[in-house]
Amino acid sequence: MADVAAAAGVSGQTVSRVVNESPRVDPATRAKVESAMKRLGYRPHRAARALRTGRTQTVGLVASTLATVGNSRMLQAVADAASARGYSLVVVTLGGADSDIQGAFVRLRDQGVDGAIVLNEATDLVRDASPPADIALVVVDSAADDRFGVVVTDHAGGARAATEHLLGLGHATVHHIAGPAGSFAAAERERGWREALAAAGAEASVPSRGDWSAASGYEAGLALSDDVTAVFVANDQMSLGVLRALADGGRPAPAVSVVGFDDVADAADYRPPLTTVRQDFDRLGERAIALLVARIEEGAAASAYEAIDAQLVIRASTATPQS
Structure with a gap:
């Protein structure tokens, strides 16, 4: 570092x-300093920095599973955002013997993380636990909580836009295939669907419920009654199953209009291309890391909360009701 300072003509500080x-x-x-560092081949020594600053430049990520599209997309987004800020990432998934969120925090503490991000379904466990005081914490998809920072997608707003789109096409009401009970995102999407129907004076049927998988969407799609003309599905994977079920039943979309949620990479290539609500996973990951780093390095306020807009993307899976 002294060599870099001399080459750049600045102080060591x-x-x-x-x-x-x-x-x-x-x-x-x-x-000037970065040029001197590059010229001299200087690279910061992570272990030495940790001894000096008390920080390891490592953050943890806790997820219930990485098998769902949303969680895998968030893992990639968080990993990219962490790397861009010079942080390494440690991942812990919950399942079987590792379902204890407190145990996950212990494992992360043992690996010396400076902070952690908790994703989606795992956030339900955090709300009922005691977050560690010595690890900065940000939760993705949770109600505001002064114990940790929160970054969310505006799930309810996206669901309202999806439902209003279908009602605007002339459908008398919209059926809903919801995500699993206990999921914050699923509950918020159901809330937005109900609010849009109530505002339009449309009747809300009892929603079906899946587990985010295409297989559960297929089963829910087979159970749709013949009078259903429009369906808002809580994610794109379940929508894929619904599209197949409708086609197998002789009513392929858009004979029954279908809207999903997430806008996964393949949504535009479904048959037909899927109308859906886009989650900005890259921005979610970037904002979650930004908030976490602020809490690690600057002691930012514990009550920080940020909502990211969701955008309706209209494709060929929705149309006016068929007579």
Whole structure:
């Protein structure tokens, strides 16, 4: 570091600030230091930095499973955002003997993480637990809670837009195939669906419920009655199963209109291309990491909360009711 300081014509403290990404360095000076670092082949030593700062530049991610599309997309987004900020990532999944959220926190603490992000279904466990005081924590998809930071998709707003789209096409009402009980996202999407129907004076039927998988969507799709003309499905994977069930039953979409949620990479290639609500997974991951790093490095307020808009994407799976 002293060699870098001499080559750049700055103090050792300035080099330290650049290495630690402090905002207290003007751009021109930062560029000089980074140029000297590159020229001399200087790389910060992570273990030495941890001894000096008490931080390991490592964050954890806790998920109930990585088998769902949403969780795998969030893992990629969080990993990319963490890497961009110079942080490594440790992943813990819950299941079987590892279903205890407190045990997950213990394992992360043993690996020296500075903070952790908890995803989706696992957030239900966090709300009923005692988050560790010595690990900065951000939860993706939860109600506001002053014990940790929260980043959410506006699930209810996206569901309202989906339902209003179907009602605007002339459908008398919209059936719903919901996600699993206990899921914050599923509950919020159901809430948005109910609010849109209530505002339009339309009747809400008892929703079916799946487990996010295409197979559960297929089973729910087979059970749809003949008078159903429009369905809002809580995610795209279940929508895929619904589309197949409708086709098998002789009423392929858009004879029955179908809207999903997430806008997975393949949604535009479903048959027909799926109208859906887009979650911005990349932004969710970036904002979750940004909030976590702020809490680690700056002691940001525990009550921080941020909602990310969801966008309706209209494709060929929805149409006016057939006479």
